[in-house]
Amino acid sequence: RDRGLLRRRELWAGAYVYSDRPDDQLRDILGRFAPVLRPWTRCSACNGTLRAATKDEVADRLEGGTRGTYDVFAQCGSCDRVFWRGAHHDRLEGIVTRALEEFGDAGTAGLTARTTAGS
Secondary structure, eight states: OOHHHHHOTTOOSOOOOOOSSHHHHHHHHHHHHOOOOOTTSBOTTTOOBEEEEOHHHHGGGSOHHHHHHOOOEEEETTTOOEEEOOTTHHHHHHHHHHHHHHHOOTTOTTOOOOOOBOO
């Protein structure tokens, strides 16, 4: 929704998203660009690739409550951000499920790590 960003010369492709509602924004982007959907495989901060991580590998990056509550983690290979199935996981999973139902699940074969950001 940033018109200034769209005007930058460095940006070679882009589109203005008209709606203020996230569900409508997602539908707009998926309908216009039809990207391959590979949920839970990319970092929401830098778009790096996520890899499975053990609790021991990421323990020093977790708050006490998170360390005690969750056991399944993923870590970004680029920025080292840690992800887990946090309190908002069910809501995000619902959004992804609806998107896959509406726009297809091309590209999701072989998906192994299904995590959401929890920071």
